Amino acid sequence: MNLRTLGVAAVTAALLTGLFPAAAQADPSPSTPVASTPTETATPPITPASEPPATVTSTPPTMPTTTPTVAPSTPPRTAAAEPLSILLDQPATSWEDRPMTFTGKVSSGAVGWYISLWQALPSGWTLRSSTKTTTGGAYRMTYTPTTPIHTTFRAVIGPKFYGAPAISPARIGTAQDRxxxxxxxxxxxxxxxxxxxxxxxxxxxxxxxxxxxxxxxxxxxxxxxxxxxxxxxxxxxxxxxxxxxxxxxxxxxxxxxxxxxxxxxxxxxxxxAALNPKVFAVAASMVPKTYRSGCPVAPSSLRLLILNYWGFDGLVHKGELILRDAAVQKMISVWSASFNAHFPIRRMQRVDVFGGNDVTSMAADNTSAFNCRQVTGDPYSLSPHSYGFAIDINTVENPYLAANNVWYPSNGLSYRNRSAVRPGMLFSSSTTTRSLIGQGYFWGANWSKPDYQHFEPK
Structure with a gap:
């Protein structure tokens, strides 16, 4: 072979080598992108002198262009590309049973890549959430812890933690105790x-x-x-x-x-359970129906006694009595003994609730004290209740015979028979009766016209 022939062969080989670099090869695994490596081209051997010289054309032949098949989640990268990485932002502190939000992006900016979130547990890394990247390689996903946590999280490219193409830096996720x-x-x-x-x-x-x-x-x-x-x-x-x-x-x-x-x-x-008595001053506005100008006791000499009592239903109720100031401590002693004995009271309200009407108050089975009025059945006499010392108790269960020979209240007539013992009735052996007598009171049951509900100072 002469030198001319050898030179033409060398030039031909050099042109072919520069125009056709080897194509990058896609990683067969879609979750592991790998940089491709150019294929080395061997120098062609020297053609012997006996062989005909190679034909050199002015334009290299056109070779078919082939685009390598790429997995959608992990496109191939060339050796010159930046290393693939994934960022994970620090999640905000949340509460258990409330979503924690994790955001970040992949360095390639690719869209549609599969991203998974992993939490570090004593047993190993546990998958908590997944999503796909959007514009610019950004992603967003949530995880709702069911208990308080303060643990490490990482985001990775692909569905597996170990062997992933890229893993984010660690971030601490905190969910406080709700x-x-x-x-x-x-x-x-x-x-x-x-x-x-x-x-x-x-x-x-x-x-x-x-x-x-x-x-x-x-x-x-x-x-x-x-x-x-x-x-x-x-x-x-x-x-x-x-x-x-x-x-x-x-x-x-x-x-x-x-x-x-x-x-x-x-x-x-x-x-x-306790009597829990409370005493308050009385203003005229508190007794608008039971006090009027000219009554023997002014409101300033009266007191409001609030106390608990046992009802016929077996429960504790709150009652109120308007009393003369000098009678308050005696009544507290009486009602403490009655409360401890579970003596039942139907109702205990100031008579003003019933418009100051004694008959209406009695029909309601109301226990009361002060009421500046005439004696029921005797319009010429001032009632002892006008002074704030007298008291009527369970008026239905303990009716009375008025001066006009009428029994009051009308719905208490069946209780005239004192031999049939029923709850709320008063007898000489009753704790309430004995307590009142012990405080210096007289019981109206001993009058010729019996008044089983009434007590007043002797």
Whole structure:
């Protein structure tokens, strides 16, 4: 071969090598993008002199162009491309049972790539959520923890953690404890003092409905009452306190998904029955129907006594008596003994509630004291009730024979028979009767015209 022939062959080989670099090869695995490597081209051997010289054309032949098939989730990269990476933003602190939001992006800016979220647990990395990238390679996904957490999260490209093409830096995800806090109750409460369970929710959750439940003897929880949390997350749930009882209660959220229901710790409420007397001054506006100018006792010499009593229904009720100031302590002693003996009272209200009408008050079976009026059945005599010392008790169960020989009230006529003992009736052996006599009172049952309801100072 002469030098001319050798030179032409070398030039031909060099042109072919520069125009046709080897194509990049796609990774067969769609989840693992790998940079392609150019294929080396061997130098062609020197053609022997006996062989005819190679034909050199001015234009290289046109070769078919082939586009490599690429998996949609992981397009191939060339050796010169930036290393593939994925970012994970720091998630905001949330609450258990509330979604935590995770955002970030992949460095390639690709759209439609599969991204998965993983949480570090003692048992290993656990898949928590997944999504696909959108414009610019951004992604957004959520995870709702069911318990408080403070653990590491990472985002990866592809559906598997180990062997993933790229893994994000670690981020700490925090979900705080959502809870209902029930305030510790006092050691005990008195009946009818407004006993209630107080507490708050964390976080505030205004408008959340919460239910008060108490524990029954068979181990089940009974619904007592409900309310809604206020704007600051506080609640107030009244507890039935008209009967002495020890209740174990708790507060439960309502109207939320079963997985989001919160239950407070239980608390023990002890309610004790007591007279709990309270004394207040009396103004003329408090006795508009039972006092008038010229009455023997002015409102300033009267007192309002508020006290508890046992009703015929077996529950504790609150009553009121308008009394002469000098009679208050005596009545507290009498009614303390009656309350401890569970003597039942039907009703105990000031007669002003009944328009100052004694007959109407008696028909309502009302226990009362002060009423500046004439004697019922005797319009010429001033009633002892006008002085604030006399008291009438359970007027239906203890009727009286008036000066006009009429029994009052008319719905108490069956109780004229004192041999048939029934609740609320007064006898000489009754605790209330003995207590009043012990305080210097006279019982009207001993008059010629018996008045079984009436007591007045001797």
């Amino acid at each position: 809870k209902i806090v029930l305030n510790a109750p006092s050691p005990s409460y008195i009946t009818l003092t407004g006993v209630a369970a107080y507490g708050h929710t964390t976080p505030a959750e205004p408008g959340l409905e919460v239910v008060l439940q108490d524990l029954l003897g068979n181990g089940t929880w009974r619904w007592l009452t409900s309310t809604k949390v206020d704007a600051n997350g506080y609640f107030h749930l009244p507890i039935p306190d008209n009967f002495p009882h020890t209740r174990t209660v708790r507060v439960v959220s309502r109207g939320v998904a079963a997985t989001a229901v919160e239950v407070s710790a239980s608390a023990r409420f002890v309610i004790k």
